[in-house]
Amino acid sequence: MARIGIFFGTDTGNTRKIAKQIKRKFDDDTMAKPLNVNRATVEDFMSYDFLILGTPTLGEGELPGLASEAQEESWLEFLPQLEDQDFSGKTIALYGLGDQITYPTEFVNGIFHLHEFFTERGATCIGNFPTEGFGHEFSMAEVDGEFLGLALDLDNESALTDERLAKWLDLIAADMGLPALAA
Template identity: 65%
Template sequence: MAKIGLFFGTDTGKTRKVAKMIKNKFDDELMAKPVNVNRANVDEFASYSYLILGTPTLGEGLLPGLSADCEGESWEEFLPQLEDVDFSERTVAIYGLGDQVGYADEFVDAMMEVYEFFTERGAKVVGAWPTEGYEFEHSEALLDGKFVGLALDLDNQSGLTEQRLDAWLAQIAGDFGLPL
């Protein structure tokens, strides 16, 4: 079985695109294929010691899901299924997509909901990311002056995605026990 689980929620497909970019950097022994959380199995999800989780922020700072007008279920519906899982032996890294121009007041807010959910259940969350190079008004996803995970803006800064992704993966590699 692969060492790292890669799960994402999406509405437009951009978060899936980033998940595929991440997966392409790893072989099947290290990382499982990306799985949309609307197709995820709780037992499979909980079986990984290392998790990379992706989420977009929709509308006014919402997780993807039916109440955010997504076409299908997503993080909003999947997280309650994990409420009783102990993640204290797990390491989690989060990446989030947002639009710092169109939604400058809630840039990547949904990352904080994912962060809080897993830290409340004992997970060690790694991969905090600096705010330098971004232009936004407010983000709920800040802790100690950094984003709780990798912030990506494919709408306004798509040219920086690959570079940021490589730097972030190198940053979390040690926490995931990976030679990168």
């Protein structure tokens, strides 16, 4: 079995696209095939000590799910299944997608919501990413000049995605036992 699980919630498919992009950088022994949380079980999720979790931010800074007008069930429906789980000893890296121009005061708030949920249950979250170069006004996911995970804006800065993703994967590599990526 792979050592790292990668799970995502999505609405338009962009978060899935990033999950697949991450997976392509690693072999099957290192990282499992990405799995949408609307198809995941608690057992799938809990079988990994290392997790990479992705989410878009919808509406007024919400996680995706039916209540936030996503097209399918997602994080809002899956997280309640995990409420009683103990994440002590698990290491989690988060990435989030947002639109800093259209939603400058809710940019990647989904990262914050996942970070809060999992750290309250004992997880260690890694992979804070610098806010330098972003044009948002406010984000709940910003603490001391860093996002609580990788922030991506595919709507306005898609040309920066590969560079930001490579930088983030290098940041989390040692904590997850990942090999360094070739430059």
